[in-house]
Amino acid sequence: APLPIPMTMKISAPTKYVATIVATIISAMAAFAHIRPCYGFHAVGTRLSSVQIASSARYSLQSRVGPTISLVGQLPPHFRSPSYLHSSSSSSSDDSRGDKARILFLGTPDVAASSLKSLYEESQSAESQYELVGVVTQPPKRRKRRGKEIPSPVGLVAEELGLPVLCPEKARDKDFLDELENDVRPDLCITAAYGQYLPKRFLALPKFGTLNIHPSLLPRWRGASPVQRSLEAGDNPVGVSVLFTVSKMDAGPIVTQESLEIDENEQATTLLPTLFDVGTKCLIDALPKVLEGEISMDSATIQDESLVAEASMIDSSEGQLWPAKMSAAQCHNRVRGFSMWPGTFLYFQIGDGDSENEPVKVKVIESRVLEETAEPTDLIEIGPKKGDGLRLVCSDGSVLEMLKVQPATRKAMDAKSFVNGLQGQTVRWLSDLDS
Numbered sequence: 001a002p003l004p005i006p007m008t009m010k011i012s013a014p015t016k017y018v019a020t021i022v023a024t025i026i027s028a029m030a031a032f033a034h035i036r037p038c039y040g041f042h043a044v045g046t047r048l049s050s051v052q053i054a055s056s057a058r059y060s061l062q063s064r065v066g067p068t069i070s071l072v073g074q075l076p077p078h079f080r081s082p083s084y085l086h087s088s089s090s091s092s093s094d095d096s097r098g099d100k101a102r103i104l105f106l107g108t109p110d111v112a113a114s115s116l117k118s119l120y121e122e123s124q125s126a127e128s129q130y131e132l133v134g135v136v137t138q139p140p141k142r143r144k145r146r147g148k149e150i151p152s153p154v155g156l157v158a159e160e161l162g163l164p165v166l167c168p169e170k171a172r173d174k175d176f177l178d179e180l181e182n183d184v185r186p187d188l189c190i191t192a193a194y195g196q197y198l199p200k201r202f203l204a205l206p207k208f209g210t211l212n213i214h215p216s217l218l219p220r221w222r223g224a225s226p227v228q229r230s231l232e233a234g235d236n237p238v239g240v241s242v243l244f245t246v247s248k249m250d251a252g253p254i255v256t257q258e259s260l261e262i263d264e265n266e267q268a269t270t271l272l273p274t275l276f277d278v279g280t281k282c283l284i285d286a287l288p289k290v291l292e293g294e295i296s297m298d299s300a301t302i303q304d305e306s307l308v309a310e311a312s313m314i315d316s317s318e319g320q321l322w323p324a325k326m327s328a329a330q331c332h333n334r335v336r337g338f339s340m341w342p343g344t345f346l347y348f349q350i351g352d353g354d355s356e357n358e359p360v361k362v363k364v365i366e367s368r369v370l371e372e373t374a375e376p377t378d379l380i381e382i383g384p385k386k387g388d389g390l391r392l393v394c395s396d397g398s399v400l401e402m403l404k405v406q407p408a409t410r411k412a413m414d415a416k417s418f419v420n421g422l423q424g425q426t427v428r429w430l431s432d433l434d435s
Helices: 014-034 097-099 110-123 151-159 173-185 226-232 268-291 330-337 415-420
Strands: 099-105 130-137 188-194 210-214 220-223 238-244 252-260 309-311 344-350 360-373 381-382 390-393 400-407 427-431
Touching: 099 173, 099 344, 099 427, 110 151, 110 188, 110 210, 110 268, 130 151, 188 268, 188 344, 210 268, 220 226, 220 360, 226 268, 226 330, 238 268, 330 344, 330 360, 330 390, 330 400, 381 415, 390 415, 400 415
Parallel strands: 099 130, 099 188, 188 210, 220 309
Antiparallel strands: 210 238, 238 252, 344 360, 344 427, 360 400, 381 390, 381 427, 390 400
């Protein structure tokens, strides 16, 4: 429960009340030491709510009369355990909530933050069978060497919604797991791009298990980069799965799936949030059956291990396009799949063959594949029509049209702007340079 903290005191004779002042400060510090929030806290009133605790990384005690007593500090980074989880501002006097299933949400990036919002909104309806009792996300990151720590997108949304936030360095941390078992006591956990491996002890805690939103049609594309790998492979349709989490990555039984036909030029940047939105809706629709026991780990659909494809983590070196080894479709699909990170690039030689100009690294931002074929060449030229891109002929004769590019140290630009800056010089792609 929130702790009462004495915030003011009258000081008429400092020498007489030194002991009282010191005792008050020590008492406050001791109280705060037992409140270990994710992002810090700010004591501004006579009582602390979980929202106030999570809203700042500083606190101060000031006297109303007489000299100011100031105590300003910051919690050590490991003080992120949520002893206050049961006093969330979103769950208080409503006794009817006692019958609702307790759900703990785990996620980190923007796509997960959108899922959290949808789940929270659904939990507020009178017919909802569940309530959100807390959020787990990755610890805040420092954007610059001396910059302040910035919470994850999920952490920021949780704070806006008044939900308690946990930020363990590792999901296997004993203190974190103890808090979940003794204080949080979730009936069901939901994960969406959380970014950490969940140990067996965690998975054993919720009686209804842990559900995960995974943006692929499992068992195809298990692993860290399902959307990127599915686009790179040219998959269509793509899709999203809601599954129970087990120790083996993305191998649990499937609760529900939905497939989507996509445009041949769709990129990961736009597809990923779409899949998480669809996956969240699928999860919300399935929750009543999960909470009523109609769908369980035993009754959900077992994955066919013979159809597994691994979505391995992407390395930055994979961003280089190789027209001498790849077709236009393969280059285009890599541009689509790697649009968020690491991006794709080529090396251009600008000027005549005997030019002393250094090769230029050029990112390919947008592209498409032309139906026509051409005689293989390393010469790059812009198409004849308005809006055409830079045309690159691969070694198999297929043609990749680059609609938007970004030369090193320059801003992204369309093909016409790039050509205008060449002042009549020729451009060739180079196949013998490594990044």
